[in-house]
Amino acid sequence: MFKKILAAAIAVTAMSAQALDAPIVGNVESKCVVTLDKQGVYGNPTASVLSTDSVDGGVEPVVRYDVVIASAYKAVITHPSSFSQSPALTDTVSWTGSTSVEAVSDAQMSAYDTDKIEYDSTTEIDLDYTGSTWFKVSSEADYGVSKALPGGTYTAIVQANCIAL
């Protein structure tokens, strides 16, 4: 009798253990990740010019934007219009630059280059598709009227913003 009760109790316990759930919960959250893929370097092709162009011995910085959900963010990239670090300069510096799409993870993103809005030294692009977009930024600084730049370290900053819409 005791053995039968014990067997029944084990069977009931085993059944309740079988009913236990192990849920796996996932959540896709809107997110923008800004990645610096290539650090920029200024080349000095002539005494008065600093340029990131490879022809001038420079390297154009490349920034990658990864977005998880479409149309949740916009990229706002500003190329430099002043030095953040330089020797004392007595003449004006004229700045030029641009931002363009270098590579995309989705063919539809190639429209970013035609749809971008440019003003002053800023380029705005609505990130309408999920995935990764690589933007390259060019920058050139011309000192005075072909005046030689004083020796020293020159640093300028590209602002890569990712702003929620």
Place this chain on the structure above:
Amino acid sequence: MRYIMCLLLVLSGPVAAHSWTPTYPKLKQSFVEGIYVAEMELWNSRGDISYYTFEVFDDNFEHVPWAAEERNVPVEYLERKKINIYIRRIDLPRVRYICSRSLHVKQNKSASLVSSRICSKIK
């Protein structure tokens, strides 16, 4: 296209990224009366960056006063950090964007550096 993407990822070298979540934070009453808090998370995988600062803006990107435990926060490479941004109740109607921005140290070679800024939006 997949092969091109894989090739670019391989050629891109070590990852140097910055993320700031949630995208749409909620402002909650903090432990101090009249002060609200947004609980944010910062992730730094930029090896060239050790410090981040924060900014709060209105719709026109005008600065709105804010407070945090520290204004410039040290964040190690590959560290994930919880950041509380405190805002006064009187400023709540103006608050639209809460941003984190990377800070650079002085360089010893001529370079075009990239400062990353990610802004979350109060809806």
